[in-house]
Amino acid sequence: xxxxxxxxxxxxxxxxxxxxxxxxxxxxxxxxxxxxxxxxxxxxxxxxxxxxxxxxxxxxxxxxxxxxxxxxxxxxxxxxxxxxxxxxxxxxxxxxxxxxxxxxxxxxxxxxxxxxxxxxxxxxxxxxxxxxxxxxxxxxxxxxxxxxxxxxxxxxxxxxxxxxxxxxxxxxxxxxxxxxxxxxxxxxxxxxxxxxxxxxxxxxxxxxxxxxxxxxxxxxxxxxxxxxxxxxxxxxxxxxxxxxxxxxxxxxxxxxxxxxxxxxxxxxxxxxxxxxxxxxxxxxxxxxxxxxxxxxxxxxxxxxxxxxxxxxxxxxxxxxxxxxxxxxxxxxxxxx
Numbered sequence: 001x002x003x004x005x006x007x008x009x010x011x012x013x014x015x016x017x018x019x020x021x022x023x024x025x026x027x028x029x030x031x032x033x034x035x036x037x038x039x040x041x042x043x044x045x046x047x048x049x050x051x052x053x054x055x056x057x058x059x060x061x062x063x064x065x066x067x068x069x070x071x072x073x074x075x076x077x078x079x080x081x082x083x084x085x086x087x088x089x090x091x092x093x094x095x096x097x098x099x100x101x102x103x104x105x106x107x108x109x110x111x112x113x114x115x116x117x118x119x120x121x122x123x124x125x126x127x128x129x130x131x132x133x134x135x136x137x138x139x140x141x142x143x144x145x146x147x148x149x150x151x152x153x154x155x156x157x158x159x160x161x162x163x164x165x166x167x168x169x170x171x172x173x174x175x176x177x178x179x180x181x182x183x184x185x186x187x188x189x190x191x192x193x194x195x196x197x198x199x200x201x202x203x204x205x206x207x208x209x210x211x212x213x214x215x216x217x218x219x220x221x222x223x224x225x226x227x228x229x230x231x232x233x234x235x236x237x238x239x240x241x242x243x244x245x246x247x248x249x250x251x252x253x254x255x256x257x258x259x260x261x262x263x264x265x266x267x268x269x270x271x272x273x274x275x276x277x278x279x280x281x282x283x284x285x286x287x288x289x290x291x292x293x294x295x296x297x298x299x300x301x302x303x304x305x306x307x308x309x310x311x312x313x314x315x316x317x318x319x320x321x322x323x324x325x326x327x328x329x330x331x332x333x334x335x336x
Contacts, residue, residue: 002336003100004316007061009049012320015064015099017313023097023104025076030083030107032090035119037098037313038067038127039332041248044320058096064316065098065334067091067127068105069119079107087113089122091130091292099316101336111292114300121299124155124306124331129295130288132159132304134280135245138273139219141167146217148172148208148232150224151248152189153180155331158307160221161187166303170215172208174232176326183307183329195228205231216240224248225258233258238269245276308333 003020025031043064049057058064069089075081090109097103113122135156141147147164151157152173164171165188173184176196184192191211195204216237222229223246233242247257260272273279284290298304307330311319315334322328 001101002313003063004065004313004334005061005063006047006058009047009057009060012044012047012317012324015047015317015320017316020063020100022102023100025074025079025104027077028079028107029076029104030072030079030088030110031074031076032068032070032088032103032105033073034068034098034101034103034336035070036068036123037065037100037103037334037336038123039065039311039316039319039323039334040067040127041323044324047320063097063100065096065100065103066093067123068098068103069113069123069126070103072110073102076104076107083107083110087119087122089113089119089126089296091126091288099313099334101313111289111296114296116300116302117296120308120310120333120335121306122296123333124308125295125299125304126292128155128331129159129299129304129306130291131245131276131280132156132163133291133294133298134284135160135221135243135275136163137280137283138243138275139241141169141219143168145169145219146172146212146215147219147221148174148217148235149189149221150174150195150228150232151246152184152192153307153329154223155307156223156245157221158183158187158330159304161189162304164219165189169219170212172211172217174204174228180329187305187307205235208235219243221245222258229258233260233268233270233272236268236270240268240270242270242272244272244274306331310335312336 153175171189173189174195181192217235225247309328313336
């Protein structure tokens with residue numbers, strides 16, 4: 001089979017498209033003929049040697065990628081034969097191997113792909129979608145809410161825009177450039193504002209205030225942090241909620257989430273909460289599959305439509321460069 005391998009930590013060019021032996025499923029495992037493989041911003045940091053969520057840097061050489069969708073073409077000992085030939089999607093967990101034509105995973109990680117979804121959409125929902133479902137557990141949105149979504153054209157942002165719209169909230173999506181703001185508008189945002197234009201530099205907070213009139217934001221879904229995140233928080237009214245799940249403006253490698261002192265929060269009359277990791281999992285009853293199942297069901301029912309940005313598998317390095325330079329929209333997906 002062909003796969004993308006990393007032999008040395010470093011720039012995107014270190015990802016090489018090679019011919020490697022076919023993987024063989026072990027006990028309780030299946031092999032998936034991959035039709036779509038998800039790319040995550042964290043993949044770019046792991047490529048450079050950053051420790052993973054559950055340990056140190058990856059052992060090299062490695063095949064990156066932790067999200068795959070395709071068809072089961074082989075079974076390991078003890079795996080349910082009912083999976084053979086079925087379209088499936090899986091998050092591989094801590095194990096890599098997704099950037100390949102064939103991938104092996106535990107059968108317990110599989111979900112059948114709903115008929116309404118293609119493989120690229122399914123792979124977008126199994127990782128990015130489950131995170132979005134985890135985030136919205138912390139807010140109970142309704143028609144009285146005004147929601148601000150920075151990075152609204154990204155994989156998670158596009159889903160949050162749709163979720164808030166479906167709840168009847170007023171949605172302000174912040175994105176960079178005409179193409180991204182047009183996408184955000186098409187997904188149902190009431191206002192899509194370019195918060196990155198350099199010349200002439202817009203006063204996007206004032207533009208947002210002008211759009212809202214006397215209303216104030218009630219929720220900021222913040223994956224950006226930095227100056228943009230702080231300015232978005234400045235639009236919250238009393239009782240507003242700052243939901244933190246990233247800090248991309250500072251870099252995934254060395255950034256830190258935007259935080260406020262208790263004194264600042266009390267003065268503003270708002271709350272700020274980091275929702276990734278254990279907090280999110282606890283809300284789901286300790287079972288990440290609850291979030292995965294919910295994400296797939298929302299997409300299958302048409303309530304959430306994942307935006308995907310496709311790249312050929314052999315061009316994984318280009319996909320990484322585009323993701324790092326904010327040149328993508330929606331979820332980045334590799335297609336063999």
